[in-house]
Amino acid sequence: MSKLATIRTSTGTRAVKLDGDQHIDLGFSDLREYFAAGSPAPAADAPTYPVAGADFAPVTQPSKVVCVGHNYANHIKEMGRELPEYPVLFPKFAETLLGANDDIVYPVETEALDWEVEICVVIGKEVRRATDEQAAEAIAGFTVMNDISVRDWQFRTIEWTQGKIWEATTPVGPYVVTPDEVGGVKPALEVKTVVNGEVMQNDNTGTLVFDPVFLVKYISTMITLKPGDIIAGGTPAGVGQARDPKVFLKVGDKVVTSIEGLGECVNTIVEG
Missing domain, CATH: 3.90.850.10 (Fumarylacetoacetase-like, C-terminal domain)
Incomplete structure (x- = not known):
């Protein structure tokens, strides 16, 4: 069960997973890369970002x-x-x-x-x-x-x-x-x-x-x-x-x- 997004951060776009009032970094720059890698679980020490004020990028940069x-x-x-x-x-x-x-x-x-x-x-x-x-x-x-x-x-x-x-x-x-x-x-x-x-x-x-x-x-x-x-x-x-x-x-x-x-x-x- 997941809600996934691509957000803009000070260091570029990041693929994230919603977890309560936080977004957990999935280790990829956008969801296209994340899905292509087989949708792995985030690292135990993955960075997090607050949901409040999140700057949403397009969810993916599709090939089509x-x-x-x-x-x-x-x-x-x-x-x-x-x-x-x-x-x-x-x-x-x-x-x-x-x-x-x-x-x-x-x-x-x-x-x-x-x-x-x-x-x-x-x-x-x-x-x-x-x-x-x-x-x-x-x-x-x-x-x-x-x-x-x-x-x-x-x-x-x-x-x-x-x-x-x-x-x-x-x-x-x-x-x-x-x-x-x-x-x-x-x-x-x-x-x-x-x-x-x-x-x-x-x-x-x-x-x-x-x-x-x-x-x-x-x-x-x-x-x-x-x-x-x-x-x-x-x-x-x-x-x-x-x-x-x-x-x-x-x-x-x-x-x-x-x-x-x-x-x-x-x-x-x-x-x-």
């Missing part, structure tokens, strides 16, 4: 982030689309990621900045062409992502990537929570987005069209998933793009994306 679109039935309906037969996939890159409490600098190129709360699968073991059992074993845990989307760029073409890869716009964290703490590898957890105190999204991961095990199995068919890689599981209904009239983030807004048992990302939109 694979995002899933249209994975909640309600969101698919609000966007006017049919339920997909197969997962809708697009990439992100490590440069897009922020810590759970970092500010989000408003991109000057957009007038349509949107929120998307997502549960993320974090890979703990290398896996390719996984069986169901292998896919489940490869899941180190789950974390929270706010897949901030630049909608006016996203919909310039039928392919979404250009609206999803804006540098330093995607908070992820604060913790990677192991499956045993949240009901297993197919958890049913409340997901929520709150903007300036108003609830914008509220759903449950139990309604995912494609569950975490299926996603690991499916994606690993195409490409090797490595320790620290992230699969973002899609967002529920309530995005600003689908509202009438549309509602988008602006400078000064506070956006909180949370998932039951995993924690929350709390971010302020600031001027660049």
Whole structure:
């Protein structure tokens, strides 16, 4: 049973494990290195850091982030689309990621900045062409992502990537929570987005069209998933793009994306 994080310290980033009001140093600079080393127990004399005031870095520096679109039935309906037969996939890159409490600098190129709360699968073991059992074993845990989307760029073409890869716009964290703490590898957890105190999204991961095990199995068919890689599981209904009239983030807004048992990302939109 573990809650794991990567925090910023005066000597660089460190992979840590939550233990009461302290973080225990796991002996690695981030969780990607920790998972790749086989997730060893911390040393008996490992340094500790106070939880209070912790500066969370992105939970991992992944070799890849694979995002899933249209994975909640309600969101698919609000966007006017049919339920997909197969997962809708697009990439992100490590440069897009922020810590759970970092500010989000408003991109000057957009007038349509949107929120998307997502549960993320974090890979703990290398896996390719996984069986169901292998896919489940490869899941180190789950974390929270706010897949901030630049909608006016996203919909310039039928392919979404250009609206999803804006540098330093995607908070992820604060913790990677192991499956045993949240009901297993197919958890049913409340997901929520709150903007300036108003609830914008509220759903449950139990309604995912494609569950975490299926996603690991499916994606690993195409490409090797490595320790620290992230699969973002899609967002529920309530995005600003689908509202009438549309509602988008602006400078000064506070956006909180949370998932039951995993924690929350709390971010302020600031001027660049």
